[in-house]
Amino acid sequence: MTFKKLLLSAAMAGALVVGQAGAVLAADLIAIITPSHDNPFFKAEADGAAAKAQELGYETLVLVHDDDANKQSQLMDTAVARGAKAIILDNAGADATVAAVQKAKDAGVPSFLIDREINATGVAVSQIVSNNYQGAQLGAEEFVKHMGEAGKYVELVGKESDTNAGIRSQGYHDVIDQYPDLEMVAQQSANWSQTEAFEKMESMLQAHPDIKGVISGNDTMAMGAWAALEAAGRTDVIVVGFDGSNDVRDSITKGGIKATVLQPAYRQAELAVEQADQYLKTGSTGADEKQLMDCILINADNAAKLETFALKE
Amino acid sequence: MRILLAMIPALMLAGTILSGCRIERTGESPPAAAQGSQPAGAASPGSADPAARAAEGWDGKVLPYLQGKAGEFAELRPMLATSPDEVGRQHGYRPKEEGTPWNIVVRASGTIVEANTKSRAATAGLDTDGDGQVDLTAQLGPVIRGTAIRDVLDFVRFEDFSNQIAFANFGKALNTQANDRVLAGLPREDLVGRRMTLLGVFTYDKPGQPPLITPVEASIE
Numbered sequence: 001m002t003f004k005k006l007l008l009s010a011a012m013a014g015a016l017v018v019g020q021a022g023a024v025l026a027a028d029l030i031a032i033i034t035p036s037h038d039n040p041f042f043k044a045e046a047d048g049a050a051a052k053a054q055e056l057g058y059e060t061l062v063l064v065h066d067d068d069a070n071k072q073s074q075l076m077d078t079a080v081a082r083g084a085k086a087i088i089l090d091n092a093g094a095d096a097t098v099a100a101v102q103k104a105k106d107a108g109v110p111s112f113l114i115d116r117e118i119n120a121t122g123v124a125v126s127q128i129v130s131n132n133y134q135g136a137q138l139g140a141e142e143f144v145k146h147m148g149e150a151g152k153y154v155e156l157v158g159k160e161s162d163t164n165a166g167i168r169s170q171g172y173h174d175v176i177d178q179y180p181d182l183e184m185v186a187q188q189s190a191n192w193s194q195t196e197a198f199e200k201m202e203s204m205l206q207a208h209p210d211i212k213g214v215i216s217g218n219d220t221m222a223m224g225a226w227a228a229l230e231a232a233g234r235t236d237v238i239v240v241g242f243d244g245s246n247d248v249r250d251s252i253t254k255g256g257i258k259a260t261v262l263q264p265a266y267r268q269a270e271l272a273v274e275q276a277d278q279y280l281k282t283g284s285t286g287a288d289e290k291q292l293m294d295c296i297l298i299n300a301d302n303a304a305k306l307e308t309f310a311l312k313e
Numbered sequence: 314m315r316i317l318l319a320m321i322p323a324l325m326l327a328g329t330i331l332s333g334c335r336i337e338r339t340g341e342s343p344p345a346a347a348q349g350s351q352p353a354g355a356a357s358p359g360s361a362d363p364a365a366r367a368a369e370g371w372d373g374k375v376l377p378y379l380q381g382k383a384g385e386f387a388e389l390r391p392m393l394a395t396s397p398d399e400v401g402r403q404h405g406y407r408p409k410e411e412g413t414p415w416n417i418v419v420r421a422s423g424t425i426v427e428a429n430t431k432s433r434a435a436t437a438g439l440d441t442d443g444d445g446q447v448d449l450t451a452q453l454g455p456v457i458r459g460t461a462i463r464d465v466l467d468f469v470r471f472e473d474f475s476n477q478i479a480f481a482n483f484g485k486a487l488n489t490q491a492n493d494r495v496l497a498g499l500p501r502e503d504l505v506g507r508r509m510t511l512l513g514v515f516t517y518d519k520p521g522q523p524p525l526i527t528p529v530e531a532s533i534e
Contacts, residue, residue: 094476117476131413133481134460141434141458149432167477174485178433178456264412271411290472293412294518 027059030276031079032269034090036066039192039220041243041265042090044309045114048269049088056277058085067159069096076100080107086276088269089124090115093161098123110279112272115265117163121289126275128291130263132164135242135295136171142259142297143176143215143240150181151212153238154204156197156225157189158217165189168217168242176215185211190221197224205232212238219243219260226257244298244309252303259299265309268293363479367486371494375487378466379418379529382406383512386421386449387441393417397517405517406467414518416465419526421449421511425533428504434458437504437533438523450525451511454496460484461514461527462491488527495531508534 030053037043042064050060061082065072072092079087080103087104089111091097098120101111105123113127121127147153155172158165169187176182185208190197197216201224205211214229214237216222222241229237235256241248244262251257271293275285298306305312367375384404392400401407401415427438427447434456438447452458463469463484474480500507511531515524 119476121472129477131477133477133484137458163476163478167481170478170481174481175456175458267412287409288470288472290470291409291412292471292477294414 027057028085028280029061029083030058030086030088030273031061031063031075031082031084032088033063033065033072033075033079035092036064040245040247041219041263041309044265045090045269047308048266049114049273052270052273053088056273058273058277065092067092067161069093069100069161072097073100073103076104080104080109084109085280087111088272088276089113091118094119094163096161110276112276112279114268114272115164115263117290119163125279125289126272126285126287126291127289128268128272128275128293129164130265130268131292131294132167132263133171133174134292135261135263136168137175138295138297139240139242139259139261140172140175140215142299143172143213143238144179144182146238146240146258147182147213149179152183152185152208152210153213153215154186154188154201154208154211155184156200156214156216156221157187158221159191160189162192165192165217172215190224192218192220194220194224194227197221198228201225201228202232205229205234212236214239216241219245219248222257222260223247223251226251230256244296244306246306246308249298249303249306252298252300255300259297262296262298262306262311263309264293264295267310363482364486364489367483367490371487371490374468375462375466375490376529378468379462379512379514382465383418383420386419389417389419390441390448393517393520397520401517406465408464408471413464414516416461416514416516417524418465418512418514421513421526423448423509425504425507425509430501430504432456435501436525437509439509447523449515449523451509451513451531452496452525452527453499453501454492457488457492457496457527458525459516459527460488461516462487462529464516465514491527491529495528499531499533504533510534 032046032049034042034046046062050062053060063075065075069092087109097118101123104111110125113124115129117127117129157169186204188200190200214225216225219241222239226239239257241260244260248257248260279285296311382404389400405415405417407413407415421441423439423441425437426440429436435453437451437453439449439451440446441448471480511528513526513528515526
């Protein structure tokens, strides 16, 4: 069976689907829908899911919703229309996604969520997410240690519609706020974006030149912040990220960013496909709907072992 | 300007509708399977305030469960190196096979050979076998790391909470109970050389290192 991986922009999806309809072979189809692959985290997810699906004999349809809930809804419809047997989804909003998953379910197509949860149970079959709170606590503890339990810092927060932005921020603060000598002087959302984080960091640095640290809700924002700090000659500032990307790994090994927290994104995507496969074959995944996977602290001690969102033994 | 102003009520309405939807959905009853295994008390998703839930469940459910589950640290320590799964099954819990470590309940007693009470995440290093080395680290608070107490409770499921934030708040509330009821009353001065006895929980996530134990009962003599 040939493996077909179709990476479509939403605009082209409809046209191509019609074009492909006659060519579809007998293999069952699994749709894999994630945010933009510009962030290597989502690319790793899509790759992990696609590779596992292929290994299990499925054809795959790989789509990106660019964090646009309307686009996501169209892509879900596309997957259903294409006859997908299951949808692997990293969703575009905890509230906005519920209806789209329900619609697919009503059409007989089960969804298996990864990375981000939705604000409902009983709609998706699985919701496999990183233990963001546990991970954030690990990152915050490392941050506090590097800060020496004292000093001014700023926080870069992720996209508000994503529960992970809130839970990571809370995990950070549940640790950091226990230290009265650590003072947050600014907190801004950079919507998970590297370029936005660069700009926000520049302006925060201007307003608060005496900061000692930056805690960031993900790695792309940490990279943006680090670039701004480097440009300003402030490589003394302690930066901690979240995700475990290769970019931040390289920065850590070069003595730049101090730490990040690895989410097992690749394995998480594989696991979702395994559960989809089992569900399609037996009617049950054998697991709870909502599942947490623990995160791992990455610092100078173990950064060399990190590769594509997995830790080599 | 007029357009902008006109949009405000529309946005507010949209916000109201969205938040309305969310409340309605979280109010839906959980699937039958979850209801079947739903315990009363500590983890009941019905009671909204995690702090209140943790406080109410502490004496009636949490402590008796931990007391019944505990193994002797001195006996379990050599077994952890060879058969951690066996120790975990007998004296601990993890919600699933993959991606989550065991959480294990132990009783331990030892001499404090190291004390870090300068940090707000204060700890005491205990020597339990008389060789002068730290065999376990007891958290003394007020900052308590991890969510070991929550995660060892087999009657608490992530699924019973609306999202990770609610689940995290419950874990934090259990830590607060441990701190307020047990740790806050312990001495802080001149700890080295004194004897500490505890019942506590640790997450077995760093094999080979002294476990970081969150005490739920403790005394320092």
